[in-house]
Amino acid sequence: MFDPHLTNHLLRRNRYKLRWWLVGCGVVILYVWAFNYFFVSPTGFRWRALYGDPKYPSGYEIHGIDISHYQGDIDWDRLRNAMIERCPVRFVMIKSTEGAAIVDSMFKTNFYEAREHGFVRGAYHFWSNKSDARQQAYFFLNNVRLDEGDLPPILDVENIPPDVDIEDFQREILTWMHIVEDRYHTKPILYTYYRFKEQYLSDSRFDDYPYWIAHYYVDKMEYKGQWKFWQHTDAGKLPGIKGYVDLNVYNGSYYDLRRLTIRKTVAPVDSVSGSTPDSTSLH
Numbered sequence: 001m002f003d004p005h006l007t008n009h010l011l012r013r014n015r016y017k018l019r020w021w022l023v024g025c026g027v028v029i030l031y032v033w034a035f036n037y038f039f040v041s042p043t044g045f046r047w048r049a050l051y052g053d054p055k056y057p058s059g060y061e062i063h064g065i066d067i068s069h070y071q072g073d074i075d076w077d078r079l080r081n082a083m084i085e086r087c088p089v090r091f092v093m094i095k096s097t098e099g100a101a102i103v104d105s106m107f108k109t110n111f112y113e114a115r116e117h118g119f120v121r122g123a124y125h126f127w128s129n130k131s132d133a134r135q136q137a138y139f140f141l142n143n144v145r146l147d148e149g150d151l152p153p154i155l156d157v158e159n160i161p162p163d164v165d166i167e168d169f170q171r172e173i174l175t176w177m178h179i180v181e182d183r184y185h186t187k188p189i190l191y192t193y194y195r196f197k198e199q200y201l202s203d204s205r206f207d208d209y210p211y212w213i214a215h216y217y218v219d220k221m222e223y224k225g226q227w228k229f230w231q232h233t234d235a236g237k238l239p240g241i242k243g244y245v246d247l248n249v250y251n252g253s254y255y256d257l258r259r260l261t262i263r264k265t266v267a268p269v270d271s272v273s274g275s276t277p278d279s280t281s282l283h
Contacts, residue, residue, distance in 0.1 A: 056084060056085045056232070056247070057219065057220065057221075057230065057232050057249060058219075060230075060249035060250070060251070061087050061253075061254075062087070062090050062091070062249060062250035062252065062253065062254055062257055063084040063085070063087050063088070063089055063090060063247065063248065063249055063250075064089060064090055064091035064092060064093065064119075064120075064229075064247075064248045064249070064250065065089060065091075065092055065093070065236065065238065065241075065245050065246060065247060065248065066092070066093035066094070066095075066124070066231065066245075066246045066248060067092060067093070067094055067095070067106075067110055067241075067245060067246075068094070068095035068104050068106065068110075069095070069104050069105045069106040069107075070243075071106070071241050071242070071243065071245055072106075072242055072243075074110065074113070074240055074241055075239075075240035075241075076113045076114075076116070076117045076240065077117070077240070078239040078240030079117070079238060079239065079240030079241060080117045080118060080119075080240075081239070082238045082239050082240060084236075084238075084247065089119065089238070090119065090120055090250070090254060090257065091119060091120040091121070091122065091151065091248075091250065091257065092110075092114045092119045092120070092121050092122070093121075093122045093123075093124055093151070093154060093212075093229075093248070094107060094110045094111050094114060094121060094122065094123050094124070095107060095123075095124055095126060095156075096111070096123040096124060096125060096140065096143065096144045097125045097126070097136075097139055097140045097143050097144065098125070098126040098128055099126070099127075099128030099130055099131045099136060099139070100128070100130075100131035100132075100135040100136050100139045101131075101139070103143050107123070107144075111123060115147075115150075120149070120150075120151060120257060120258070120261065121150055121151065122150060122151030122152070122154055122189070123144045123146060123150070123151075123153065123154065124153075124154035124155070124156045124189075124191060125140040125144075125153070125154065125155055125156065125176075126156045126158075127155060127156060127157045127158070127159075127173070127176070129159060129160070129161045129164075132172065133172040133173070133175035133176040133179075134175060134176075134179065136176055137175070137176045137179035137180055138179070140153065140180065141179075141180065141183055146184065146262055147262070148261075148262055148263060148264065149258075149261050149262065150261055150262050151189065151260065151261055151262070152184065152186045152187060152188050152189050152210070152260065152261075152262060153180045153184060153186075153188040153189070154188060154189040154190075154191055154212065155173070155176055155177060155180075155188055155189070155190055155191065156191040156192075157173060157190065157191065157192045157196070157201070158192065158193065158196065159196075160196075160200055166200055169200065170200070170201065170203055170205070170206075173190075173201070173206075174205060174206075176188075177190070177209065184262060185264070186262055187208060187209050187210065188209060188210075189209065189210045189211070189212050189228065189229070190206060190209045190210070190211055190212065191211075191212040191213075191214070191229075191231075192211075192212075192213070192214070193213070193214035193215065194213055194214065194215040194222065194223055197211070197213060197223065198223075207225070207226070210227075210228040210229075210260065211223075211225065211226065211227040211228060211229070212227070212228060212229035212230075212231065212248075213227050213229070213230055213231065214231040215230065215231070215232065216231075216232060216233055216234065217233070218232075227251055228250065228251055228252070228260065229248050229249070229250055229251070230248060230249050230251065231246050231247070231248045232247060232248065232249065233246070233247050234246045
């Protein structure tokens with residue numbers, strides 16, 4: 001016998017199930033889109049190569065890497081003979097400091113070994129939003145001694161505090177750059193990733209600084225301004241290094257790279273006492 005009440009109940013239950021099924025599908029689609037947009041997209045940052053093996057950009061012969069304690073103990077003898085697209089690894093960027101209190105645990109070893117094995121080396125400071133610019137600048141200067149033939153100091157900027165005005169943030173970055181530039185009499189290199197550069201550092205006051213741009217899984221650099229280094233993947237594999245390593249190219253010749261290096265050394269001076277640190281602690 002036909003029961004209209006039962007039929008209506010079944011229809012309502014089916015509509016309820018369908019509604020929740022559609023909501024669930026919408027949530028999944030939104031999650032997949034957001035995950036792809038923020039982490040996997042070509043301009044995303046620091047995501048392992050879901051697109052397969054890293055593609056090496058064409059037209060560049062000067063290759064290099066950047067390293068930190070995440071790479072662990074490196075076999076430098078093997079790394080010295082490593083080749084990328086039949087070209088030797090020429091330069092190594094090394095994490096030195098972070099914020100106003102952290103020295104990378106492998107910095108001393110990596111910095112020494114890079115020079116001993118014939119690489120052009122550089123040291124980068126990882127920007128922290130927990131310390132002001134002056135503290136971070138002097139902390140870098142007191143823990144890193146760059147020598148003749150080393151790349152200029154490098155500032156790695158990857159994030160901005162949510163409650164800080166962009167102009168104030170830019171002023172802090174410039175403060176770090178100016179303090180370090182005054183010490184070494186050379187313009188520091190500014191590292192950031194493509195999207196961050198476009199959103200937060202597109203200001204003419206930064207135009208004079210050499211740029212090191214991170215931009216992954218693209219065939220060519222999309223940043224339209226002047227740049228010196230391009231970090232094109234974080235999923236490189238090289239002999240002597242366990243796991244992944246960031247790969248970079250230099251936008252110029254090896255002669256140009258050498259010309260970019262420091263020509264005159266300056267001993268760091270403690271910002272409080274005015275004393276020069278023991279150089280043995282800086283290598």
